[in-house]
Amino acid sequence: MNVRSIPKQNNGTLLSVENVSTYFFTGEDVVKAVQDVGFSIKKGKTFALVGESGCGKSVTALSIMRLVPAPQGKIVGGEIIFNRQNLLALREKDMRHVRGNEISMIFQEPMTSLNPVFTVGNQIVEAIKLHQKKTKSQAWADAVELLGKVGISDPAQRVRQYPHQMSGGMRQRIMIAMAVSCEPSLLIADEPTTALDVTIQAQILDLLDNLQEQNRMSILLITHDLSVVAERADDVAVMYASRIVEVADSQSLFAEPLHPYTQGLLKSLPRLGFSGKRLPTISGAVPDPLRFPSGCKFHPRCPIGCSDRRCQTVEPILREVEAGRYVACWYAEDRKQSSERE
Amino acid sequence: MTAYIIRRLLYTIPIVFGVLLLTFVLFTLIGGDISLEIAGKGATQETIDDIRREYGLNKPLFLAWDSQFINHFKSALTFDFGRSRDRELIIDKIKRGVGPSLALTVPMFFCVVIISVSLALVVAFVRGSVWDTLAVFICVAGMSIPYLSFILFGQYFLAYKWGIFPVFFSPDLTMAQYVALPVLIGIVAGLGGNLRFYRTVMLDEMRSDYVRTAFAKGLNTRRVLFKHVLKNAMIPIITRVVLAIPFLFLGSLLLERFFGIPGLGHMMIEAIGSRDYFVINAMTYISAILFVLFNLITDICYSLVDPRISLE
Numbered sequence A: 001m002n003v004r005s006i007p008k009q010n011n012g013t014l015l016s017v018e019n020v021s022t023y024f025f026t027g028e029d030v031v032k033a034v035q036d037v038g039f040s041i042k043k044g045k046t047f048a049l050v051g052e053s054g055c056g057k058s059v060t061a062l063s064i065m066r067l068v069p070a071p072q073g074k075i076v077g078g079e080i081i082f083n084r085q086n087l088l089a090l091r092e093k094d095m096r097h098v099r100g101n102e103i104s105m106i107f108q109e110p111m112t113s114l115n116p117v118f119t120v121g122n123q124i125v126e127a128i129k130l131h132q133k134k135t136k137s138q139a140w141a142d143a144v145e146l147l148g149k150v151g152i153s154d155p156a157q158r159v160r161q162y163p164h165q166m167s168g169g170m171r172q173r174i175m176i177a178m179a180v181s182c183e184p185s186l187l188i189a190d191e192p193t194t195a196l197d198v199t200i201q202a203q204i205l206d207l208l209d210n211l212q213e214q215n216r217m218s219i220l221l222i223t224h225d226l227s228v229v230a231e232r233a234d235d236v237a238v239m240y241a242s243r244i245v246e247v248a249d250s251q252s253l254f255a256e257p258l259h260p261y262t263q264g265l266l267k268s269l270p271r272l273g274f275s276g277k278r279l280p281t282i283s284g285a286v287p288d289p290l291r292f293p294s295g296c297k298f299h300p301r302c303p304i305g306c307s308d309r310r311c312q313t314v315e316p317i318l319r320e321v322e323a324g325r326y327v328a329c330w331y332a333e334d335r336k337q338s339s340e341r342e
Numbered sequence B: 001m002t003a004y005i006i007r008r009l010l011y012t013i014p015i016v017f018g019v020l021l022l023t024f025v026l027f028t029l030i031g032g033d034i035s036l037e038i039a040g041k042g043a044t045q046e047t048i049d050d051i052r053r054e055y056g057l058n059k060p061l062f063l064a065w066d067s068q069f070i071n072h073f074k075s076a077l078t079f080d081f082g083r084s085r086d087r088e089l090i091i092d093k094i095k096r097g098v099g100p101s102l103a104l105t106v107p108m109f110f111c112v113v114i115i116s117v118s119l120a121l122v123v124a125f126v127r128g129s130v131w132d133t134l135a136v137f138i139c140v141a142g143m144s145i146p147y148l149s150f151i152l153f154g155q156y157f158l159a160y161k162w163g164i165f166p167v168f169f170s171p172d173l174t175m176a177q178y179v180a181l182p183v184l185i186g187i188v189a190g191l192g193g194n195l196r197f198y199r200t201v202m203l204d205e206m207r208s209d210y211v212r213t214a215f216a217k218g219l220n221t222r223r224v225l226f227k228h229v230l231k232n233a234m235i236p237i238i239t240r241v242v243l244a245i246p247f248l249f250l251g252s253l254l255l256e257r258f259f260g261i262p263g264l265g266h267m268m269i270e271a272i273g274s275r276d277y278f279v280i281n282a283m284t285y286i287s288a289i290l291f292v293l294f295n296l297i298t299d300i301c302y303s304l305v306d307p308r309i310s311l312e
Helices: A057-065 A092-098 A120-131 A136-149 A168-180 A198-215 A226-232 A250-255 A260-267 A309-313 A332-341 B002-030 B035-039 B045-054 B068-077 B090-125 B130-144 B147-161 B175-206 B209-216 B221-249 B253-259 B264-273 B277-305
Strands: A013-026 A029-042 A046-050 A073-082 A103-106 A186-190 A218-223 A235-240 A243-249 A319-322 A325-327
Touching (some): A013 A218, A029 A057, A029 A073, A029 A235, A029 A243, A046 A057, A057 A103, A057 A186, A103 A168, A120 A136, A120 A168, A168 A198, A198 A218, A198 A226, A218 A226, A226 A250, A235 A260, A243 A250, A319 A332, B002 B068, B002 B277, B035 B045, B090 B130, B090 B175, B090 B221, B090 B264, B130 B175, B147 B175, B147 B253, B209 B221, B264 B277
Parallel strands (some): A046 A218, A103 A186
Antiparallel strands (some): A013 A073, A235 A243, A243 A325, A319 A325
16 A cells, blocks of 8 residues: 555645545444545645545544544544654654644634633633633733624623623634634634524634734644635545545646545536536435445546446545546546547 | 512512412411321310310411411411420520531531532543543442441441541530441442432533533643633522522431431421321421522522523
8 A cells, every 4th residue: 555655745745744644443343434545735825625425535634633433432543743753653642732833723613622611712711721821811812802803893891701602603703713823824614604594604714824824833624625725725535434535736636636535526506607507416325334345446436436446346445547647446547548539 | 680689589489379379278278277186095085175266276267367278378477387296395496406407517518518529620630531430430329328327337336346536426425426437328329319410410511512622721620610610600609509409498307316316307207207297397498498498599599600690
């Protein structure tokens, strides 16, 4: 398996995930939530991880934070290199110094991610005081400033309120304020806008963009929403059934998707000027992680794979098909050539 | 807040009325005339009449200013329950019994709560490990052993064989001496069920999203548990703890009986044994009032720990 050629660490790289696998052990069963996943995030850039629900995106993010729910969930292999150290080899004590300080995370559920019985100020101050040498009053002043920065009006008053006194969009802003309070170099945003309505979604994403510019941080944006990816991500990895099936820079991925799954996803997006009656869909359903199909996990839903012996028996690994483009499909090159001929 | 409390106190009026109605139906209408029973076999009609007069059983049931129905309410509202069958004023009897009962139940109860909540946090901390499994196993074992076994074991070994504690109440012992062993037994017997309950509460909380956020900030487990989880777990803890307090006043039927402690539990068992309806009636009424009162206190406590609950 080591013949793989995922993007290697270089000066512009902030974090690289190398062959990480995370499994959940529940009684007799082993759910392979993340298998052999690798990608790297460049400094100051946005990296998007795209895929359907249950494909392992969130578990990948939690693996980076080393917050996979114990004791069932376990990172069983791989390396996560951040600042030239392997996060998976750090002692828990040192990892706590990374969390919230160098890498922080915001979650999909703003309604429940804040502790309901403490004021939002209390929760932000807690993060500041944990990682920075600041007095209580400095930390509170910081918290007020942060609330202003994330676009909350009347921050001096809001800081003393409880989460239930705020809307979902505001709570997500609070989460963001908390996450950037220690100016992390990487912010992991796990479907940050899924639970919000569309107008708020755009505001939150713009806010993330602004903060990224100000703090020059990298963002790992986890989403199932391809339209979000197209506008904001520099690089994209597509995940399917616990593996990454395609990695590319955002422009080439949208211009010319090479994996049949990515192609299916893009075809199923509504476009301006679309005149058909129904959008195309990917036939079939996401496989059960306890009973993944043999060979390429996408083969039962794939126009080529469903009748190809190799696809049905041997799982393709992620390999570089052209500079900067990685695809896990046996027919990636063929498709590339045929599209060039056209 | 004050308005809420006043409103809630007003609500207690119909509840207390209902309780009194029910006890009247049970003890007077269904229980019937007990003068024959009190007088015993072969009593003269005169004695029976005397007894009926004393307990007001000669009065009409309803429809008179001093009917039994009105008197039932009157005695309850003035806490003047009359005399028990051993001629003592019931209210004095209760006052005498409440001290020993509380001396037994209060230390027992608070030790159980404090120990089991702390242990629950520790067990939640090591959830899924061998220690967790061991703790649950011991809890279930403790819950499965009948209460009586603990009492008999304590009385036989700790008191009788090894002489660490007195076996039984006697008037020349201090209160601390005679409640020590029953308190210890109560703690050991109560720990299993309570620890299991609080462990479940803590584990439920630990699955919440805000716990993940707290860990993502870089907090250590101790702080997540003792700050974030504990405060959220206060609602189920308060419900269980505060609503258990009224029962502390009633004492412990088994422990008081087995150790001869002259508390309210002991009094109740004797009253039930000798069919002393008047004592049972008084105790039922007092427990109902305490229960209603502590329900209100529970709700007030909720608003103190959870900002989402407002009493307006």
